[in-house]
């Protein structure tokens with residue numbers, strides 16, 4: 296077995312975009328951060344040194360962290376933060392995963408600039424061996440704020456308001472020419488006619504689901520969240536924050552005199568709302584076929600990019616995502632379950648505390664919740680408390696397994712119902728090996744976007760999805776138990792539901808949350824504990840020596 300070692304220094308770096316220069320939190324001064332590339336089965340050791348005053352942690356998003364929750368990264372869930380001047384080495388093994396993932400900071404809103412690609416090369420040949428792949432192209436989406444992201448976060452917490460939009464979407468850290476002062480900050484990649492490329496597409500944006508397309512070209516999806524899919528060809532993709540999509544693209548189009556084709560990313564929202572709906576552009580340049588000069592610029596050059604509210608496209612696209620389910624790469628969806636948990640995901644409105652100003656809605660402020668529980672992080676690491684059996688006063692094991700009131704779209708006025716939430720640290724505890732189904736029901740107050748729900752430490756299978764109410768009598772019989780997509784982040788349809796199945800085979804403490812950072816900030820999160828199993832390889836390993844203390 297190979298051990299691959301990396302060094303991450305978290306440090307400030309002056310970066311300019313959109314005519315604004317500001318210190319940006321980075322890893323090794325890079326924005327986006329360095330790529331981690333390993334092989335399936337490798338041991339990985341990443342020494343993170345915090346060279347700033349602020350706390351930090353890093354999360355390897357989608358890595359299973361089998362028994363090694365200490366290396367997962369979310370602050371106060373699996374570790375205390377790495378303080379200024381301290382180092383912590385994340386050690387884990389990459390087991391039975393292959394493809395594209397990402398890493399990002401998991402402390403307050405630091406992932407706005409602290410993120411990068413995590414690539415796992417397969418040990419076995421890929422199931423899509425032809426045509427040969429000429430090269431890989433990383434396409435990492437992010438967001439740029441002209442102001443300091445800490446102050447954006449603090450305002451959101453203080454006023455209970457949002458969304459506070461970023462100033463630009465970025466492709467590989469570059470906004471592209473539709474934004475002010477950004478002509479030279481445009482991602483351009485040279486390709487050769489007739490060759491096929493593998494695009495590793497990562498959505499590291501904080502708060503937006505995005506559409507992505509390349510003018511005239513089609514994309515063949517072959518893998519999502521480091522799991523192979525049945526290949527399918529599409530004119531565009533939709534990708535939620537925390538998701539990754541690997542596509543093949545053949546350079547088979549005849550360019551005009553410029554030799555260039557635009558690529559574009561812009562948000563998917565389900566209704567018109569005063570969000571930022573601007574577009575980030577990049578370009579593919581056909582080698583030796585044109586001047587490389589673009590005359591007119593507008594997002595319409597990418598005519599195959601869906602419109603902002605194209606839910607029909609998203610539904611069709613999501614339906615096309617299927618596990619490969621081959622003999623070599625089987626789909627291990629639990630065919631039966633031990634437990635079904637119904638979880639409503641909501642935005643909530645609360646009265647404004649006296650002498651405070653709230654800017655949410657109707658003079659109130661927003662929170663967010665799962666089963667009307669707004670998750671509160673404790674002041675110390677839950678995993679450490681669980682491991683040492685010191686849980687009193689830190690958390691309780693009584694996360695409700697259904698909502699306080701059965702949610703019903705047909706019976707409620709979303710503006711008045713389901714508004715209240717409790718605050719606390721309630722956990723769901725399950726025995727090792729439990730096959731659990733979680734039905735995520737969006738209650739859709741402010742029906743504007745999907746909630747990308749991310750589960751740490753496990754992949755899951757999306758066995759069903761729909762609009763309106765989940766119906767326990769009707770929907771389970773229609774589940775796909777043959778080739779449902781396997782992933783770590785599911786975009787729960789706005790005004791609808793998604794049912795996911797998880798084999799709880801990874802002992803430890805695992806965060807579940809909306810990957811829209813503003814919703815996590817408001818409490819749209821929960822934690823589940825998978826207890827140790829009876830076998831020697833079914834327990835959490837002891838904590839590392841250098842684990843940060845609170």
Ligand code: C2O
Pocket residue numbers: 354356369399401537749751806808810
């Ligand atoms: Cu990518 Cu808990 O997050």
